[in-house]
Amino acid sequence: MISRLLKVTLTEWKLFFTDPAAVLLLVVAGVLYAFYYPTAYVNQTVSRVPVAVVDLDHSAKSRELTRMASATQQVEVKAVYNDMLEAETAMAREDIFGFMVIPENMEKDLLNKKPTKINIFTHGAYVMLHGTIGTAFSTCALTVGAVSKVKAIALGKKVPSAKAMAMRDPIPLSIQTMFNNTGSYSNYVVPSVLVVILQQSLIIGICIMGGARGHRRFRRNYRYSEVENESLPYRYLGRSLAYFLHYCGFILFYHCFIYNVFDFPRRGELLPMVVFAVVFLSSVINFGMCLSQVFLHRESSMQLFLNLSIPILFLANFSWPSYLMPNWMVAISYILPSTFAVPAWLSIEQMGGDIYDVAPKLYLLAIQSVVYLVLGMFLTHVRDKTHFNTGDM
Amino acid sequence: MLKGLLKTIGKIYFGHKIVLWMILTVLPVGVSVFMLEMFSSEIVQHIPIGIVKQDNSQLADRLERALQSSPVLNVKLICHDMGECEHAVIRGDLQTFIVFPNELERRTLRLEAPVIPVYSSGQNYLTNMFATKEIRAVLTDVGSELFTASFEDPIKTEIHSVGNIEGNYQGFLALGLVSAMFHLAAMLVAVYVGSFPLRDKRVREFYQYAERSWLTLGIASFVPAVIILWLEYMGCYAYTHRMLMPMGFEEFVMVSTAQLLMVICCVGAGMVFVGVTGVMRIATGVSGVIGGPAFAFAGQTFPVMAMPFAVRCFAFVLPLTHVLRVQSMMLLGDVGMLASWEVIKLMAGMALFWTLFGGLTMVLRWQYRLKHDSQMPVVVDEGNPVAVVRSRFKNLLEKIRRRKND
Incomplete structure (x- = not known):
C-alpha cells in the first residue's frame, strides 16, 4: 500500500521537476521571492527623513527648536525657509516630506504666557513618513512647551520644579512594544507575505500540473502509465504527498535560513510549528487539487491567481483588521487558507505562541482541509470521466 | 489597411475565448472595486x-x-x-x-x-x-x-496631512493598489494577447487577416488593450478618489496622462516578455514576478529613499513608481504641477522605449514562428477547425477549379 503511494509521489515529483513552468513556480518562485521581497525593507526602519523648518519668528527660541529637530534621529532638517511656499514647492519636488512652521512672535508669546500653536505639515501620501515626522516635530515642540509650562506651574503654585513636573504630567505613560521592538517594517510585513507566497505558488503550481492533465496530449502520452491509471485515492493522496514533502522543505528553509539572513524573530516552538505545517499545507494542497480540476489551460490559474494576490494578502487580516471589512468579504475570506494561516504563523513564529494560543485557527485550517479533500476527490473523479477537446493530440 | 485592421481586431478580441475578457476587464475592475469595498470604513476604529x-x-x-x-x-x-x-x-x-x-x-x-x-x-x-x-x-x-487644569499648554501642535485632510490613508492606499492592479493587469493582458497566437499556432491565420502587415497585426493586437485598460483605470481611479478630496480638471488631465503612459509601458514590457520567451506560461510567470510585488517597491508603503541602492534602481525602472509619484504630487495642488510634468516626460520616454523594444521583439518572434510553422505539416483538428485557413484554401481550390472548367 505504502509502496503504491510512494510510487505516485515519486512520479509526481519527477514530473514537476521536468516541467519548466512547474519548476518556475514550485521551486524558483518560493526561493526567489523569499530573497526578492525582504530586500526592499532590509534597512527595516525609516530614519533621517528629509524635512524643513519654516521660521517666521527668527528668535533664539525658534533656533533652539530647529536645533532640537535637527538632533533627532527620525528627521534631518534639510533647509530653513522664510515662507511656506518655498517649503510647499520643495515638498512637491519630494526634496522634503514635511515641514514645521514656527509662528511669528512665538518667543514673545511664550514670555507673555500667551499660548502659541506650531503647525506641522506632512505629505499626505505617505503614512509611514507622516507618523515619523509628526512624532519627531511634535516631541521637540512639546518639550519646549513643557519647559515653559513647568516654569509657569512652579511660579504660579509656588512649588519646587520637581513637583511642578509631576503636576504637569501626573500619570506618565511608558509604551513597551512586545514583539517588534525595533518597529521594523520588514518584521511586520514580510512574515505574512511569505505565508501568502507559499500558498499562491503552491496553488498555481498544482493547477499547472492539473491543467496539463486536462490536455489531450498529456492523456495520450501517459495513457499506459501505471501511475496515471492508479486508483483514485492512491493517485490523489500520492500526488498530494509529493507537494506536502516539497513544501515542508520550504517551511524549514524559511524558518532556518531566510529568517536568519534577514534577522526576523524566530520564536516558534517545535510542536506548534509541526502542527501548523501539517494543517496549513494539507489545506492549501487540497484547495489547489480542487481548483486544478477546474482549469483546462495551464496558464489560466496563473492569470487568475496573480490578479488575486493583492486582495488575498489583504484578506489575511494582517494589515487591515477584518472587523472593519464588510461581512460578505469576511465570509469570502473563509474560503482561503491564508486567512487563518497568516495570523497563526505570526502568533507562532513572531510572538512565540504555544499550541493552545493558535488552536482555534489551526482547527479552522483542519476543517478547510477536510472539506477540500472531499471536494477534490469528487472533482478528480468527475474529471477522470470527462472527454477533453483541449490541446494538441 | 483599415479593413484588415478592423477584421484582425474583431478576430482577436471578439472571436476568442472568455479568458481574454476576464483578464482585460472583469479581474482588474472587479479586484479594484473589491479593494475599495475593503477600505470602505476608511479610518481605523474600534x-x-x-x-x-x-x-x-x-x-x-x-x-x-x-x-x-x-x-x-x-x-x-x-x-x-x-x-x-x-x-x-x-x-x-x-x-x-x-x-x-x-x-x-x-x-x-x-x-x-x-x-x-x-x-x-x-x-x-x-x-x-x-x-x-x-x-x-x-x-x-x-x-x-488633575492638578493643572487652569494652566494651558503654552505650545500646542497641530499635524496636518497635506492633500489628505481627514488622514484617510486607506483611501490613498486604495489609489495605489488600484494602480498596482492595472500595472500587473496590463502586463498580463499584453502577454496573453501576444502569446496566444503562438500557443494555439495561429500566427499565420492572424497574419493573413492583417493583410500580411506586421504593423497592422501589432496595432490590432495591442492598441485596443491599451485603450480599454486605460479607460477602466481612469474610471476606477475616479471612483476611488471620491474617498479623498475632489479632483480638479488639471489634476485629472495630469494623472490620466501618467496612467496612459503607465499602461503603454506595461503593455510594451509584456510584449518584450513574450518576444524574448515565446511561451505564454513563462512570459506570464515573468510578468507575475515583476508586476506582482511591484507595489512593495513603488514607495508608497515604505519610502524608496530608505531602500538599498539596487532596489532603488529597480523601483526607478517600474512605471508604477512614477505614476504613484504623479498621483501623490497632485495631492499638493498647483505646486505639484511642475514637478509632475518632469515625471510625465520621463514616463513618455519609458513608454517609447518599451513600445519600440516590445514591437521589435514581437515582430521577430512572430516572423520566426511563421517561418517555423510553414515548415510543419498542417494538422487540422476536426473538433476545432481553423476556419480561416480552410476557407481561404477552399476558395483558392474553387478558383482553380472554376478556371479549369472555364
Whole structure:
C-alpha cells in the first residue's frame, strides 16, 4: 500500500521537476521571492527623513527648536525657509516630506504666557513618513512647551520644579512594544507575505500540473502509465504527498535560513510549528487539487491567481483588521487558507505562541482541509470521466 | 489597411475565448472595486485593547471610562493579570493592553508620577500606531486635568496631512493598489494577447487577416488593450478618489496622462516578455514576478529613499513608481504641477522605449514562428477547425477549379 503511494509521489515529483513552468513556480518562485521581497525593507526602519523648518519668528527660541529637530534621529532638517511656499514647492519636488512652521512672535508669546500653536505639515501620501515626522516635530515642540509650562506651574503654585513636573504630567505613560521592538517594517510585513507566497505558488503550481492533465496530449502520452491509471485515492493522496514533502522543505528553509539572513524573530516552538505545517499545507494542497480540476489551460490559474494576490494578502487580516471589512468579504475570506494561516504563523513564529494560543485557527485550517479533500476527490473523479477537446493530440 | 485592421481586431478580441475578457476587464475592475469595498470604513476604529486593573480606585475607573468613550479604541477585555492579556495579544484578540498599577491613585495624589505601562503588540504597524497614539492622547488629557487644569499648554501642535485632510490613508492606499492592479493587469493582458497566437499556432491565420502587415497585426493586437485598460483605470481611479478630496480638471488631465503612459509601458514590457520567451506560461510567470510585488517597491508603503541602492534602481525602472509619484504630487495642488510634468516626460520616454523594444521583439518572434510553422505539416483538428485557413484554401481550390472548367 505504502509502496503504491510512494510510487505516485515519486512520479509526481519527477514530473514537476521536468516541467519548466512547474519548476518556475514550485521551486524558483518560493526561493526567489523569499530573497526578492525582504530586500526592499532590509534597512527595516525609516530614519533621517528629509524635512524643513519654516521660521517666521527668527528668535533664539525658534533656533533652539530647529536645533532640537535637527538632533533627532527620525528627521534631518534639510533647509530653513522664510515662507511656506518655498517649503510647499520643495515638498512637491519630494526634496522634503514635511515641514514645521514656527509662528511669528512665538518667543514673545511664550514670555507673555500667551499660548502659541506650531503647525506641522506632512505629505499626505505617505503614512509611514507622516507618523515619523509628526512624532519627531511634535516631541521637540512639546518639550519646549513643557519647559515653559513647568516654569509657569512652579511660579504660579509656588512649588519646587520637581513637583511642578509631576503636576504637569501626573500619570506618565511608558509604551513597551512586545514583539517588534525595533518597529521594523520588514518584521511586520514580510512574515505574512511569505505565508501568502507559499500558498499562491503552491496553488498555481498544482493547477499547472492539473491543467496539463486536462490536455489531450498529456492523456495520450501517459495513457499506459501505471501511475496515471492508479486508483483514485492512491493517485490523489500520492500526488498530494509529493507537494506536502516539497513544501515542508520550504517551511524549514524559511524558518532556518531566510529568517536568519534577514534577522526576523524566530520564536516558534517545535510542536506548534509541526502542527501548523501539517494543517496549513494539507489545506492549501487540497484547495489547489480542487481548483486544478477546474482549469483546462495551464496558464489560466496563473492569470487568475496573480490578479488575486493583492486582495488575498489583504484578506489575511494582517494589515487591515477584518472587523472593519464588510461581512460578505469576511465570509469570502473563509474560503482561503491564508486567512487563518497568516495570523497563526505570526502568533507562532513572531510572538512565540504555544499550541493552545493558535488552536482555534489551526482547527479552522483542519476543517478547510477536510472539506477540500472531499471536494477534490469528487472533482478528480468527475474529471477522470470527462472527454477533453483541449490541446494538441 | 483599415479593413484588415478592423477584421484582425474583431478576430482577436471578439472571436476568442472568455479568458481574454476576464483578464482585460472583469479581474482588474472587479479586484479594484473589491479593494475599495475593503477600505470602505476608511479610518481605523474600534481597535481592541485590554486593561489590567491592579488598582480599583476612582482614578482608574475614570481612566477606563475615558478609554471606553474613545471611538478609536474598544476596551474588549478586562484581564485579571498580565498573562491573560499577553495571551490575548498572541491570539490576535487584542492589539494593546494597559496596566493600571497598584496604588495608582494614591501615588498620583502624592505627586509620585506613577508610570502606566502600555504594552503594544508591535506586529501590526498601522493599528498599533493608531492605538498607542490614541491611548497617549486620552490618558494625557485626563492627567492634565488633575492638578493643572487652569494652566494651558503654552505650545500646542497641530499635524496636518497635506492633500489628505481627514488622514484617510486607506483611501490613498486604495489609489495605489488600484494602480498596482492595472500595472500587473496590463502586463498580463499584453502577454496573453501576444502569446496566444503562438500557443494555439495561429500566427499565420492572424497574419493573413492583417493583410500580411506586421504593423497592422501589432496595432490590432495591442492598441485596443491599451485603450480599454486605460479607460477602466481612469474610471476606477475616479471612483476611488471620491474617498479623498475632489479632483480638479488639471489634476485629472495630469494623472490620466501618467496612467496612459503607465499602461503603454506595461503593455510594451509584456510584449518584450513574450518576444524574448515565446511561451505564454513563462512570459506570464515573468510578468507575475515583476508586476506582482511591484507595489512593495513603488514607495508608497515604505519610502524608496530608505531602500538599498539596487532596489532603488529597480523601483526607478517600474512605471508604477512614477505614476504613484504623479498621483501623490497632485495631492499638493498647483505646486505639484511642475514637478509632475518632469515625471510625465520621463514616463513618455519609458513608454517609447518599451513600445519600440516590445514591437521589435514581437515582430521577430512572430516572423520566426511563421517561418517555423510553414515548415510543419498542417494538422487540422476536426473538433476545432481553423476556419480561416480552410476557407481561404477552399476558395483558392474553387478558383482553380472554376478556371479549369472555364
